[in-house]
Amino acid sequence: MKIAILGAMEEEIFPLLQTLKYDVISHGNNKFYIANYKNHELIIAYSKIGKVNSSLSATIMIEKFGAEILLFTGVAGALNEDLKIGDILYATSLVQHDLDITAFGHPYGYVPGIDVFSKSDVRLNALANDVARKLGINLMSGIIASGDQFVCSKERKEWIKETFKADAVEMEGASVALVCVSLGVPFFILRAISDEASGGAEFDFDKFLVESAKNSADFILKMVDMI
Ligand code: ADE
Numbered sequence: 001m002k003i004a005i006l007g008a009m010e011e012e013i014f015p016l017l018q019t020l021k022y023d024v025i026s027h028g029n030n031k032f033y034i035a036n037y038k039n040h041e042l043i044i045a046y047s048k049i050g051k052v053n054s055s056l057s058a059t060i061m062i063e064k065f066g067a068e069i070l071l072f073t074g075v076a077g078a079l080n081e082d083l084k085i086g087d088i089l090y091a092t093s094l095v096q097h098d099l100d101i102t103a104f105g106h107p108y109g110y111v112p113g114i115d116v117f118s119k120s121d122v123r124l125n126a127l128a129n130d131v132a133r134k135l136g137i138n139l140m141s142g143i144i145a146s147g148d149q150f151v152c153s154k155e156r157k158e159w160i161k162e163t164f165k166a167d168a169v170e171m172e173g174a175s176v177a178l179v180c181v182s183l184g185v186p187f188f189i190l191r192a193i194s195d196e197a198s199g200g201a202e203f204d205f206d207k208f209l210v211e212s213a214k215n216s217a218d219f220i221l222k223m224v225d226m227i
Helices: 010-018 051-063 121-135 154-164 173-183 199-223
Strands: 001-005 023-027 030-037 038-047 069-078 088-096 138-147 168-170 187-195
Touching: 001 051, 001 088, 001 173, 001 199, 010 038, 010 069, 010 173, 010 187, 010 199, 023 121, 023 199, 030 168, 038 051, 051 173, 069 121, 069 173, 088 173, 088 199, 121 138, 121 187, 138 154, 173 187, 187 199
Parallel strands: 001 038, 001 069, 069 187, 088 138, 138 168
Antiparallel strands: 023 030, 030 038, 069 168, 088 187
């Protein structure tokens, strides 16, 4: 099977590249790492941060490289108090918290033609739960809110949490979800918590990025082992 594994930052895919042999193909101002792994062809990339960059990379992975499923790996800020730094969670559904045409009477996160929430693939989510159970890993799940903004204030954090009942915040998941839903490709979005998205989150992010990114990438590879 052709499996796309996408991160936003180099640190988020480095743990994978470190363990694999790969070829590199440049396309669309980005690099795509192609690796054969256990009867699968992996297409690995980091998109660069944000919804536009991640949409572009996800589209290329599917349309040019023929990815049949897409797994996203990376870090997120916690909104739910039960999530601690280093914990991993997958998205059951995703929303764009910075999409705002409320001036026209619409809800936050809505534009005509799309649903506010994109639902992830139930079979990949079930597989993740199986992997976690077998390996004794604590895997959580919830709503992930994405926006082109690093959230590091209590006010913005509380607003996102209340408005969308979201559990974690990051900058790519919802756009990748939209691409995958639009192109009919099952997707799975995994994040490890790097910070708590409130005052000073930027310091925790810098401190825990590498460690949390590895938690997420290691789990993704364990999922691939069971596909
Ligand atoms: N990714 C990791 N932490 C984040 C935060 N606080 N806001 C947005 N994206 C993030």
